[in-house]
Amino acid sequence: MKNSFKLLLSCTVILFLSCTGCTTTSKNATHQIIQHQHKDFNCSEYYHYKTKLNHKGFDVTPSQAYEMVMDDPKHTFIIDARTPAEYAFIGHPTGAYNIPLKFSTNEIEEKNGHLKPKMTANNNFGNDLLAKFNPSTDTLIFMCRSGKRSCTACDEAIKVGFSKEKLFSLLGGFEGDKVENKNSAFYGQRKAGGWVNEGLPWDDKLDANLAYMPSN
Numbered sequence: 001m002k003n004s005f006k007l008l009l010s011c012t013v014i015l016f017l018s019c020t021g022c023t024t025t026s027k028n029a030t031h032q033i034i035q036h037q038h039k040d041f042n043c044s045e046y047y048h049y050k051t052k053l054n055h056k057g058f059d060v061t062p063s064q065a066y067e068m069v070m071d072d073p074k075h076t077f078i079i080d081a082r083t084p085a086e087y088a089f090i091g092h093p094t095g096a097y098n099i100p101l102k103f104s105t106n107e108i109e110e111k112n113g114h115l116k117p118k119m120t121a122n123n124n125f126g127n128d129l130l131a132k133f134n135p136s137t138d139t140l141i142f143m144c145r146s147g148k149r150s151c152t153a154c155d156e157a158i159k160v161g162f163s164k165e166k167l168f169s170l171l172g173g174f175e176g177d178k179v180e181n182k183n184s185a186f187y188g189q190r191k192a193g194g195w196v197n198e199g200l201p202w203d204d205k206l207d208a209n210l211a212y213m214p215s216n
Helices: 002-020 026-040 062-071 084-090 125-132 149-159
Strands: 058-060 076-080 102-111 114-121 139-143 167-170 190-192
Touching (some): 062 076, 139 149, 149 167
Parallel strands (some): 058 167, 139 167
Antiparallel strands (some): 102 114
């Protein structure tokens, strides 16, 4: 009777694991379970990164950027190219410098059928970079909301002497893209990739050494 019960239990476990796509090895089982959950939530859409604009330099995912900074923290930096308000109120990667590519004004304008704050260029962007970083030794990873301004920031950095080999645009930005799958519970929300959605460290506290201070 005991042998029959053990055989029945073993068959039940094997059948359950085969149905869920898991293997009997604990490490592989965990991996397979994660894959199964990702399929349920259409996670392939969330992390399918695309470059927003053609630019000089390279592209890097949030996780890759984090690893680059950890490997060489003295010479690799994340530059948040969003406005000071975005940096302060929405949050930013821990340790990121804020050097805005554009500033938000008090005016509202219509773009593509939507009302948005009118932006104005930071004409001192290049000088702001040079005041903090060394083109000869430093690698800069530019980041914005979802990965468009960061592309432009790479091109602007080259104009003041930074090498394209040391410039990167962070794919997905800080918040990521909006989910386009209308069947998703997250439709229209910024849940598709990005620094926050990859679970990387961030905060909304301001550090005087990192927050934006205009160069003279």
